[in-house]
Amino acid sequence: MILQRLFALTLLAACAALAVMAWPYQAAFSYEPVGPRAYPLLMLGLMAIALLYLAIRPTPIVRKDDEPELDRASLIKIGLCTGxxxxxxxxxxxxxxxxxxxxxxxxxxxxxxxxxxxxxxxxxxxxxxxxxxxxxxxxxxxxxxxxxxxxx
Amino acid sequence: MDTFSYLGQGFGVALSPYNLVTALCGTLIGTVVGLLPGLGPINGVALLIPIAFALGLPPESALILLAAVYLGCEYGGRISSILLNIPGEASTVMTTLDGYPMARQGLAGVALSLSAWSSFIGAFIATCGMVLFAPLLAKWAIAFGPAEYFVLMVFAIVALGGMAGDKPLKTFIAALIGLFLSAVGIDANSGVYRFTGDSIHLTDGIQFVVLVLGLFSISEILLLLEKTHHGHKAVEATGRMLFNLKEAASVFVVNIRCGLLGFFMGVLPGAGATLASAVAYMTEKRLAGASGTFGKGDKRGLAAPETAIGASCCGALVPMLTLGVPGSGTTAVMIGALSLYNITPGPLLFEQQPDIVWGLIASLFIANIMLVILNIPMVRLFTRILSVPNWALVPVIAIITAIGVYAVHATTFDLFLMIGIGIFGYILRKLDFPLSPLLLGFILGGLMEQNLRRALSISNGELEILWASPISLGVWAMVALMLTLPLLRIWRRRSAQRRALADV
Structure with missing residues (x-):
């Protein structure tokens, strides 16, 4: 649960940062009513709403039978593998x-x-x-x- | 009877020796890839895209190769389900329920060949359905303008969530991440660089192959790491390899029923093989009632999901070819492949490049027949592949994945990006997010934005164009239906709980 909240909030922060990044995207001159900014902002906005909901009410994680609990040993292995x-x-x-x-x-x-x-x-x-x-x-x-x- | 002359033409393309060999290679590669843990149809097809391109295959042969690999993977996935009780992917979970018990009873060969046969019938029904419906749908789809397309894509995304059932919210989030990622790179309409962070490597956007292999291969490698201690032993495939006529006859009605069901589920965006196989299994179980030994090795329990999977895989190609809207992760990958060849799937494809469309459809027939024939003599060989240990397999998967990514642009930036995406994908998977909606979102995102902007350019910024035509209104109605589905399901579960409480 706590992990899920943490993840949702991190992604939410990323959304906010990306939205700030997208704000100045303006076409120098444009022939169309919708600029390059609208679509990414729309997606980020929708994502933010969904993430906020997830952060408030996380859904339970269903784990398959053959998937053991993450322990320290596997985490170290995963770190090594990524390295x-x-x-x-x-x-x-x-x-x-x-x-x-x-x-x-x-x-x-x-x-x-x-x-x-x-x-x-x-x-x-x-x-x-x-x-x-x-x-x-x-x-x-x-x-x-x-x-x-x-x-x- | 245009359809039949086109189909004949398609068989002409598919039966050329060159394409026959391509299809044979594709089915073999696909079966092996599907067998291996950690590689499914999505990776299989994605890995082959750069290779098919590098080999200089003409577009129709490349598409035939990819379709053959797709079918082969689905096919290989079943071998590990039946012999190992490990579903290669979500859609074959249902196969393990009765397939593994059958194998334990010494009927492994029969189970394998019967499932191949079932899947063949399913694919055959679906391919016939495709021949009948695809041209009609394509004709109808010409009436679609940008506004209608936009709404259709909204529907495809929403359908994913509505069909996903247990976790609609996470499915939406995954799809939205994909939709957003498609915006990275230079904006084609205005030339504005979006989210590139001044890196020249991102000006083209995130490469599709990089995203797919990161999400599916790298994250799977990390997941496999957790499972190293779990040794599984394959059931030996001994004794009778082929089912007999009586066995085939006993499941024939099931085959037909589930084939039709699977086709329609496949055509619906978002439903796909997983849902089709589950619904088919449950329906047959209920229909069989007390006479069935479902879960203990009932042949119908094996035939039902396999037929449905075979049918829905082919059914999923219908929206992809006619509308250019992929219905599943794998078809999304195939659209990515087509765009490498500068081919835009959609209604016009049927008019402008009938060779490609009908060649593909004909090669589906041929690949299916090949798979059934291959299965019987080669099962023993395939089962030997299953006993390759992870420690030998995983480094090779990692290396081949890196080759696939490097082949696209020949930069190591893509390799780093892939690893980054892989770690992100791993975290998403651990938190129970589905990944194929992300992929689908990524493919649909670009199209969605273009169509939205085009539509609003036509109307000069008036939003009304999005619901002006009867077609778009109809699609909006379906969107509303899909949005209410998960709510309805939650409500039903709640009231069932309440009733259970009242009974106590």
Whole structure:
């Protein structure tokens, strides 16, 4: 309940901030009666009303049977996983696809309960295979990064 | 009998060897994607959009590929429901109720092939319905002006909430977030930059693929993390693989009934496969009465939701093709794909590009037949895929998702944006918000704003144009109906409670 209220209020604050941001949106000269400001403001307004209602009367959360209660351990795991994804995004171009995906793939596999060796083998092979599949076979360009040297 | 000559033309397109291979690949990829935990039809279709584009597939082949993947995913989802008792997605929950008990009784092969057959009949009925109704609807839809379109989209959004049942408010909020997000980027009419924060990466708005993969793939990866400790074991599919004639005959009436029901539920925006399968199951359970062993492995209990899902998936394509208004998350993704090809779905599509429309419809027939045929020899192979452990699967999903996003614009900004959206999606899911309304809102948002502004330009700012024509008045009436539905449901629940209290 408290989480839901908190979420609703945070989103409400975001709505307000976005509305302030949208306020000066005016077309320099315009041929139409409705400018670029009206639609976003309308949506934000409706959202604000709904969120306010949710903050006052939160609805109970139905949890599925196979979904355990969030504890500290899973929260830490989720944080780690998010961190890994961010590292992935940050190193995607500089290290290149193969290296960065191996770099984050192995700890990620560990996070989901894999053992070191099988994780390393599978992730390593998969990143090379996916590179070849997408970059070479399907013409989806992927960065080579550091491995550029091998190319020449 | 224009329809039939067009349909013939469509089969000509779909039966070309190139498109046949495309459809076959699509059904295979779709089945595997649908099987895997954490990937459903929405991700499957979204991941393939950039790839289909990069491969340089012509539009009709790309659409056939996506439709085949869509059907394949629905199909793969059922394998994990029946063998693992884990519904791949919300719509297959009903399948587990009788499918898993059947598998436990050693009838896994029969359950799988019977469900494939049911879904085929459902899809067949719906595709026939589509052939009959879509051109009519398209003809009628030409009378729609911007004002009518705007009202229609309001209806689509409201219907989502009205149909959602248990949580209308959260559905509305999710849809509104999507509607708002569509406004990010440069405004096409006035050239004003909206909510871009002076970042050049956002001038185009949020990329559709980024939003979809963030919301569905990344958040699912995080959700899977909580479930690592839960080991599930698949039931072995042994013994008889194919249902016999007697079994097929015993569920045939159920197939027909639920196929029609599923088609109409699919056409309605917002209802979709989840609701269709639930209603079909409940109706059949009630009709069977005491003679049924529902919940303990009744064949009718398996056939009913599967037929309805098959039918509603095809039914959902009707509003998408004729009106350009998607009725479900997956069709919203397909509209996103079409817009990459500069194709705007809508009534004019039927006149201007009949090859695409009828080719798609014909390929639905073909993909359905392929799926039934594939199922029988390949079930054992598919069940082996189910035993791939999460630790090997999740990194690969993460990597493929990143490739899908990177393929669109080749910037890492999109990767960061996707992760951000993914975390937001995860929080929304934990707080019990449904995510497909957000996606639908995002797709409808741009169209909604354009049509509203166009309508008001025509009337020079007079709001009356929004309810001036009989069509828009009719649609407003449906909006009102949808708005009262959740209230009515709450009121009924309350009075039932009161009655229960009075009895005590």
């Amino acid at each position: 890994l994804l961010l590292v992935f995004a940050a190193t995607f171009e500089s290290l290149g696809f193969i290296l960065s995906s191996t770099l984050i793939g192995i700890p990620m596999a560990r996070l989901y309960g894999g053992r070191w060796l099988p994780s390393a083998v599978i992730v390593g092979l998969m990143s090379i295979a996916l590179y070849l599949l997408f970059d070479r076979a399907m013409d989806v360009p992927l960065p080579l990064g550091l491995l550029d040297v091998l190319e020449n």
